[in-house]
Amino acid sequence: MASEARYPILADTSSLIAVANTTQWELLKDAIHLTTTNVCKHELQNHVSSNKYPPEGSREHYLKQGSQRVLEHLDEDSSPWSCVTVVPRPHGPDAGEQSLKQELSEHASSYQIVSILDSAARRSIRRLIEDNAYDIDVVGPPYLLYILLDNDLIAKPEFCEATVEMIRTEGWTGYEVVKNAWTSIPVDCSEILGGEYDDALPPT
Amino acid sequence: MSGSSYDKTIQFRAGAEKEAAELLDEIHIGGINVSELARVGLVEMLRQSLDEQDKIAVYERYSRGEISEDVARVLLGEKLNRMDEEKESFEAAMERDTSAFLTGSDGE
Numbered sequence: 001m002a003s004e005a006r007y008p009i010l011a012d013t014s015s016l017i018a019v020a021n022t023t024q025w026e027l028l029k030d031a032i033h034l035t036t037t038n039v040c041k042h043e044l045q046n047h048v049s050s051n052k053y054p055p056e057g058s059r060e061h062y063l064k065q066g067s068q069r070v071l072e073h074l075d076e077d078s079s080p081w082s083c084v085t086v087v088p089r090p091h092g093p094d095a096g097e098q099s100l101k102q103e104l105s106e107h108a109s110s111y112q113i114v115s116i117l118d119s120a121a122r123r124s125i126r127r128l129i130e131d132n133a134y135d136i137d138v139v140g141p142p143y144l145l146y147i148l149l150d151n152d153l154i155a156k157p158e159f160c161e162a163t164v165e166m167i168r169t170e171g172w173t174g175y176e177v178v179k180n181a182w183t184s185i186p187v188d189c190s191e192i193l194g195g196e197y198d199d200a201l202p203p204t
Numbered sequence: 205m206s207g208s209s210y211d212k213t214i215q216f217r218a219g220a221e222k223e224a225a226e227l228l229d230e231i232h233i234g235g236i237n238v239s240e241l242a243r244v245g246l247v248e249m250l251r252q253s254l255d256e257q258d259k260i261a262v263y264e265r266y267s268r269g270e271i272s273e274d275v276a277r278v279l280l281g282e283k284l285n286r287m288d289e290e291k292e293s294f295e296a297a298m299e300r301d302t303s304a305f306l307t308g309s310d311g312e
Binding site for chain 1: 286294306
């Protein structure tokens with residue numbers, strides 16, 4: 001079982017699923033410490049139980065597979081990931097995001113990074129952080145891969161490929177999101193990615 | 205590229221449109237600010253006229269410093285803020301000592 005320790009990175013449900021579905025998952029899960037909430041864990045459990053046999057390649061399959069991987073990891077005795085309990089427990093479709101806000105309101109000094117997948121949720125959490133003058137950066141899940149790159153645990157091609165995987169599986173296809181994904185990742189992947197990766201390259 | 209061209213008066217032949225504006229100014233309590241209406245309307249129409257390819261072209265030119273932020277903002281609006289915000293946030297996060305996030309960093 002994951003501990004209730006607080007590590008400097010706080011991540012939401014979708015952010016965890018996104019990294020769990022990349023080729024760097026096996027490395028990432030043991031290389032970094034991170035924290036999530038009991039509410040996010042519950043959302044992961046819902047993804048696993050609500051879809052018994054989702055067809056291969058479907059969105060449901062992707063959510064279930066990623067959630068399963070994250071849950072298994074959280075349930076390991078020596079897991080470097082932790083799960084903190086948030087009370088009162090928020091409900092509804094944005095419960096995970098709300099739980100992060102609640103956790104930050106009470107334990108902001110424990111965190112340096114919040115990783116959250118949804119860009120509207122990122123903006124909302126940034127406002128909370130600005131209003132309270134917390135020293136926390138709010139970023140998308142590619143940052144978790146960036147930590148591996150920055151510490152030479154993976155090389156640039158691996159970082160770029162895993163980021164492309166994430167852009168594809170998350171269905172980030174519109175101009176704004178693809179451009180956002182790349183402008184917010186100041187690593188030049190253009191020399192590595194070409195041809196087969198065209199659809200996930202920054203629009204030019 | 206010119207930073208001041210948008211200060212120039214934009215002229216067009218207004219027939220029925222001008223009459224409609226004058227009529228509204230006459231019947232609306234407190235009148236209406238025709239210049240303000242025209243400016244807001246123009247921005248709205250410019251944004252509506254942009255397709256995805258145009259947006260890409262505008263953003264690319266802005267990224268290369270070929271057009272001013274004011275112009276890019278007229279055409280892209282809030283999108284520009286959002287993209288800048290994401291970039292700044294990620295860059296600030298890159299400044300942190302990421303080795304502190306590793307499991308090996310605390311002697312495990």
